[in-house]
Amino acid sequence: MNAGVSQSSERLVRVPLGDRSYDILIGPGLIARAGREIAARVKGRRAAIITDEHVAPLYLEALTESLASEGISVVSLTLPAGEKTKSFDHLITVCDKILEARIERNDPVIALGGGVIGDLTGFAAGIVRRGVRFVQVPTSLLSQVDSSVGGKTGINSRHGKNLIGVFYQPDLVLADTGVLDTLSEREFRAGYAEVAKYGLIDKSDFFAWLETNWKDVFAGGGSRIEAIAASCQAKSDVVAADERENGQRALLNLGHTFGHALEAATGYDSRRLVHGEGVAIGMVLAHDFSARMNLASPDDARRVERHLKAVGLPTSMADIPGGLPPAEVLMESIAQDKKVKSGKLTFILTHGIGRSFVADDVPASEVLSFLREKQQT
Amino acid sequence: MNAGVSQSSERLVRVPLGDRSYDILIGPGLIARAGREIAARVKGRRAAIITDEHVAPLYLEALTESLASEGISVVSLTLPAGEKTKSFDHLITVCDKILEARIERNDPVIALGGGVIGDLTGFAAGIVRRGVRFVQVPTSLLSQVDSSVGGKTGINSRHGKNLIGVFYQPDLVLADTGVLDTLSEREFRAGYAEVAKYGLIDKSDFFAWLETNWKDVFAGGGSRIEAIAASCQAKSDVVAADERENGQRALLNLGHTFGHALEAATGYDSRRLVHGEGVAIGMVLAHDFSARMNLASPDDARRVERHLKAVGLPTSMADIPGGLPPAEVLMESIAQDKKVKSGKLTFILTHGIGRSFVADDVPASEVLSFLREKQQT
Ligand SMILES: NC(=O)c1ccc[n+]([C@@H]2O[C@H](COP(=O)([O-])OP(=O)(O)OC[C@H]3O[C@@H](n4cnc5c(N)ncnc54)[C@H](O)[C@@H]3O)[C@@H](O)[C@H]2O)c1
Ligand SMILES: NC(=O)c1ccc[n+]([C@@H]2O[C@H](COP(=O)([O-])OP(=O)(O)OC[C@H]3O[C@@H](n4cnc5c(N)ncnc54)[C@H](O)[C@@H]3O)[C@@H](O)[C@H]2O)c1
Ligand SMILES: [Zn+2]
Ligand SMILES: [Zn+2]
Numbered sequence: 127m128n129a130g131v132s133q134s135s136e137r138l139v140r141v142p143l144g145d146r147s148y149d150i151l152i153g154p155g156l157i158a159r160a161g162r163e164i165a166a167r168v169k170g171r172r173a174a175i176i177t178d179e180h181v182a183p184l185y186l187e188a189l190t191e192s193l194a195s196e197g198i199s200v201v202s203l204t205l206p207a208g209e210k211t212k213s214f215d216h217l218i219t220v221c222d223k224i225l226e227a228r229i230e231r232n233d234p235v236i237a238l239g240g241g242v243i244g245d246l247t248g249f250a251a252g253i254v255r256r257g258v259r260f261v262q263v264p265t266s267l268l269s270q271v272d273s274s275v276g277g278k279t280g281i282n283s284r285h286g287k288n289l290i291g292v293f294y295q296p297d298l299v300l301a302d303t304g305v306l307d308t309l310s311e312r313e314f315r316a317g318y319a320e321v322a323k324y325g326l327i328d329k330s331d332f333f334a335w336l337e338t339n340w341k342d343v344f345a346g347g348g349s350r351i352e353a354i355a356a357s358c359q360a361k362s363d364v365v366a367a368d369e370r371e372n373g374q375r376a377l378l379n380l381g382h383t384f385g386h387a388l389e390a391a392t393g394y395d396s397r398r399l400v401h402g403e404g405v406a407i408g409m410v411l412a413h414d415f416s417a418r419m420n421l422a423s424p425d426d427a428r429r430v431e432r433h434l435k436a437v438g439l440p441t442s443m444a445d446i447p448g449g450l451p452p453a454e455v456l457m458e459s460i461a462q463d464k465k466v467k468s469g470k471l472t473f474i475l476t477h478g479i480g481r482s483f484v485a486d487d488v489p490a491s492e493v494l495s496f497l498r499e500k501q502q503t
Numbered sequence: 504m505n506a507g508v509s510q511s512s513e514r515l516v517r518v519p520l521g522d523r524s525y526d527i528l529i530g531p532g533l534i535a536r537a538g539r540e541i542a543a544r545v546k547g548r549r550a551a552i553i554t555d556e557h558v559a560p561l562y563l564e565a566l567t568e569s570l571a572s573e574g575i576s577v578v579s580l581t582l583p584a585g586e587k588t589k590s591f592d593h594l595i596t597v598c599d600k601i602l603e604a605r606i607e608r609n610d611p612v613i614a615l616g617g618g619v620i621g622d623l624t625g626f627a628a629g630i631v632r633r634g635v636r637f638v639q640v641p642t643s644l645l646s647q648v649d650s651s652v653g654g655k656t657g658i659n660s661r662h663g664k665n666l667i668g669v670f671y672q673p674d675l676v677l678a679d680t681g682v683l684d685t686l687s688e689r690e691f692r693a694g695y696a697e698v699a700k701y702g703l704i705d706k707s708d709f710f711a712w713l714e715t716n717w718k719d720v721f722a723g724g725g726s727r728i729e730a731i732a733a734s735c736q737a738k739s740d741v742v743a744a745d746e747r748e749n750g751q752r753a754l755l756n757l758g759h760t761f762g763h764a765l766e767a768a769t770g771y772d773s774r775r776l777v778h779g780e781g782v783a784i785g786m787v788l789a790h791d792f793s794a795r796m797n798l799a800s801p802d803d804a805r806r807v808e809r810h811l812k813a814v815g816l817p818t819s820m821a822d823i824p825g826g827l828p829p830a831e832v833l834m835e836s837i838a839q840d841k842k843v844k845s846g847k848l849t850f851i852l853t854h855g856i857g858r859s860f861v862a863d864d865v866p867a868s869e870v871l872s873f874l875r876e877k878q879q880t
Contacts, residue, residue: 218591225662253630256657256668256747280633285602291633292669370633 135348137355141275141362143369146295150275150358152351156302157188160263161196167298168259170233173200174224176247177238178207181265184308189238189263198234201227205243209394212246212281214290220250224258234259234297240266240313241273241401245291248279252294262299266309267317268402270301271324271357276365286462287386287394293370301358303351314344315438316402319381319409321353324360326409326430327377330480332356337433344437373484380474380482381409387459388443391450398448399440406439407446412482415496416475426478443500453497461490512725514732518652518739520746523672527652527735529728533679534565537640538573544675545636547610550577551601553624554615555584558642561685566615566640575611578604582620586771589623589658591667597627601635611636611674617643617690618650618778622668625656629671639676643686644694645779647678648701648734653742663839664763664771670747678735680728691721692815693779696758696786698730701737703786703807704754707857709733714810721814750861757851757859758786764836765820768827775825776817783816784823789859792873793852796865803855820877830874838867 136153151163164173173193177186182204190200203223205211224235235258237247244262251260264274280291306314318340325333342349361378368375385401385408392398413427431441443450450456460471469490476482513530528540541550550570554563559581567577580600582588601612612635614624621639628637641651657668683691695717702710719726738755745752762778762785769775790804808818820827827833837848846867853859 214591214595221660221667222662225660225666253657253667253669255666256655256670278633280630283598283602285599289602289632290598290630292630293633 135351137351139355139358139362141295142366143295146277148295148297148299150299150301150362152270152301152303152355152358154302154304154351156300157185157263157305158192160189160261160300161192161194161198163300164193164234164236164261164298165196165198168232168234168261170230170259171198172227172229172233173198173236174227174229174233175200175202175236175238176205176220176223176243176250177202178205178211178240178243180207181239181243185238185265185305189236205246207239207242208396209242209282211242212288214281214283216246217250217281220246221254224250224254229254229258231255231258234261236261236263237274238263238265239269240264241269244269244274245279245288246281248277248294248296249281249291252279252292257294260294260296262296264299264301265305267306267314267354268320269317270303270306270354271317272320272361274299274301275358275361277369287389299358301354303346303354306350307346311438313400313402316400316406318343318437319402319406319434319439321357322430322434323378323380323405323409324357326413326476326479327360327380327482328480329356329360330478332360333433333479340433340437376472376484377474377482380476381405381407381412383460383471383473384408384411387456388446388450390459391456392446392448399446403440406434407441407443410434410441411496411500412474413476414500415473415493416477418496419475419492422476422478422481426476429479442503444503450501453494453501456497457490457494460493512728514728516732516735516739518672519743520672523654525672525674525676527676527678527739529647529678529680529732529735531679531681531728533677534562534640534682535569537566537638537677538569538571538575540677541570541611541613541638541675542573542575545609545611545638547607547636548575549604549606549610550575550613551604551606551610552577552579552613552615553582553597553600553620553627554579555582555588555617555620557584558616558620562615562642562682566613582623584616584619585773586619586659588619589665591658591660593623594627594658597623598631601627601631606631606635608632608635611638613638613640614651615640615642616646617641618646621646621651622656622665623658625654625671625673626658626668629656629669634671637671637673639673641676641678642682644683644691644731645697646694647680647683647731648694649697649738651676651678652735652738654746664766676735678731680723680731683727684723688815690777690779693777693783695720695814696779696783696811696816698734699807699811700755700757700782700786701734703790703853703856704737704757704859705857706733706737707855709737710810710856717810717814753849753861754851754859757853758782758784758789760837760848760850761785761788764833765823765827767836768833769823769825776823780817783811784818784820787811787818788873788877789851790853790856791877792850792870793854795873796852796869799853799855799858803853806856819880821880827878830871830878833874834867834871837870 262274385404639651654672762781
């Protein structure tokens with residue numbers, strides 16, 4: 127772990143995937159330089175930028191000008207912000223816009239925004255003409271450390287989240303760390319939950335480094351770039367080993383089984399719970415449940431809880447405003463999310479901080495009684 | 504070319520694409536045996552069959568029973584027949600049906616029908632859960648020799664045909680040659696145009712064999728299986744060499760540039776022109792245009808015309824009922840289909856039967872005067 131050591135102001139992480147390999151650039155001022163970086167890697171000279179109503183007024187003009195200065199003409203589309211935008215309706219709108227803009231195979235489609243815009247735009251780029259060039263310009267912390275890396279794209283269905291999509295790797299990711307200054311404190315914290323996740327999965331020294339340096343990460347000092355680069359590197363390692371999630375990539379779901387159940391239970395209402403908050407609570411629950419199963423020490427669960435609390439994240443179900451349905455209902459949504467094979471669930475559990483693993487024989491009954499207990503406290 | 508030589512009643516063509524390799528089985532009675540063949544290659548025991556209103560009453564029950572006898576439970580969806588079904592609306596319906604049926608990664612989604620059902624269903628199978636198992640049971644001649652092989656899937660957009668889709672290879676193709684007996688004579692002929700195409704691209708002896716044996720192909724004798732197998736083998740060779748159409752795969756578009764322009768000019772009205780008929784006319788035009796450019800002998804164009812006429816296919820623009828727009832309008836649609844680079848078009852031209860090639864500097868002005876002349880005769 128070299129986080130905190132190097133002091134250069136820009137970092138490059140290369141995702142090694144054969145002829146689908148690509149660079150992630152991380153640092154301040156990348157939107158201003160986007161035209162140059164894109165022109166160096168993508169042949170086409172017509173671009174379509176897809177963004178949302180919060181991000182457009184802040185960064186669309188700068189990105190457009192940067193592209194124009196390289197002779198790349200731009201058509202843009204601004205969508206409503208929020209999870210509901212990951213729908214078939216908006217996918218059709220995006221595909222139409224891309225075709226209207228006469229984007230060909232070698233021209234870039236650019237996602238400027240958080241994970242919602244990235245997932246939706248990546249999906250569209252993957253299916254228009256069976257695939258055109260795709261550039262991610264993630265603007266939320268969550269999208270910089272997680273959703274823009276790895277090639278998972280998609281939309282939601284009434285049957286569940288992210289059920290329709292493709293694996294489609296970008297040609298370039300430009301993570302401009304400066305834009306995070308306009309992100310709300312709450313969204314920044316939510317993204318931070320995923321940063322901490324990489325430490326909890328298999329990098330205990332990174333987690334310890336975060337315990338010491340998190341204030342500088344939030345304040346936007348050099349540690350912010352370090353933390354984002356370390357996260358991208360961690361995700362890149364997992365993706366390179368298992369591009370299509372047949373095995374180890376599942377570790378990235380640490381905290382997510384509980385988290386998704388909580389998101390579903392709150393009706394994906396972002397006023398009550400956003401994804402990263404669900405993950406924060408879910409990670410504490412995963413550590414607690416592992417301790418209950420005598421797999422890990424309860425001290426580790428307390429340490430995780432302490433750190434996430436310190437940064438201001440919710441860490442227990444009681445922290446969610448508005449009350450939750452009974453454990454049985456949470457359990458149903460867990461069973462729907464996962465395939466239940468004769469009463470057994472696949473879960474990401476842990477032997478302690480940085481020692482997570484895929485457990486594929488977790489008794490559903492144990493999870494249920496655990497949730498019941500937790501709801502009583 | 505061993506067409507016409509072997510007399511076995513079933514043929515197997517393997518498409519060699521690394522871990523995406525698959526078998527095409529060709530012969531009578533395959534629907535009755537589908538359950539066994541699918542169970543041998545796909546783990547899941549839940550299937551979704553997508554079909555159309557013409558095919559369902561003829562073959563859905565037989566296929567469902569065959570699957571049931573292997574312990575595979577079936578959910579099915581019957582859609583309207585025809586090109587209009589390749590739309591976002593129907594894609595959403597298919598995705599919903601697949602999710603409702605609780606199809607998981609290892610369960611098969613089965614396309615039972617012609618190219619319309621195959622293209623739409625393959626696209627859905629490629630995007631639900633970012634890809635589930637996919638089996639093609641093509642029932643039209645065109646889909647048996649062309650659309651079910653090679654992994655191109657997709658739908659139409661108001662900006663043009665097949666503009667939205669993915670490359671998604673099936674796990675198995677079952678071409679039951681017996682079902683072609685219920686196909687209309689006209690649809691059979693249209694599919695035959697694509698069979699002849701493989702000869703014209705680079706197999707002059709196959710074309711000569713067809714000139715001798717076409718009646719037995721139409722009548723459903725051993726030559727039918729031979730012709731379909733030879734066509735699948737030809738397409739497989741091209742696809743294996745160029746899965747994502749970066750180069751030689753373009754040869755498969757012989758006759759299609761003119762053909763697409765004619766389809767567009769007739770508003771995709773199948774009463775006036777179906778795809779294979781457009782291709783038949785387009786292939787004669789491609790040979791004529793090549794002769795006009797002094798690339799090939801006009802005798803070859805006449806030989807192509809003679810054979811396609813003999814089987815009952817249209818071979819000139821005058822054969823299309825209802826009249827065509829002027830050459831300028833056809834030209835516009837050609838220019839939209841292809842990228843025009845400074846007045847030059849990419850076209851599949853030929854040095855003679857079985858000697859086609861990709862020409863990327865065809866002057867648009869020459870094509871226009873050629874079309875004008877042709878419309879006067
Ligand atoms: N593809 C993957 O691998 C992957 C991984 C994790 C999450 N996801 C997906 O990502 C989505 C969540 O991503 P998210 O948290 O970025 O959500 P988001 O895209 O909704 O962004 C959160 C909010 O922040 C705003 N915003 C973004 N950047 C801003 C900036 N610089 N300044 C001011 N406001 C800004 C957005 O407009 C939005 O209101 C979910 O749909 C989730 O499923 C995907
Ligand atoms: N994916 C590819 O590589 C590829 C290649 C070529 C064509 N295509 C696509 O294929 C489509 C055309 O395919 P098609 O010609 O099979 O069209 P189709 O699917 O519309 O079938 C033609 C007609 O025949 C009927 N039919 C099919 N099988 C029958 C049977 N056994 N008995 C009675 N009726 C039957 C259908 O219901 C339909 O009315 C077009 O959309 C074209 O774009 C795709
Ligand atoms: Zn997450
Ligand atoms: Zn065709």
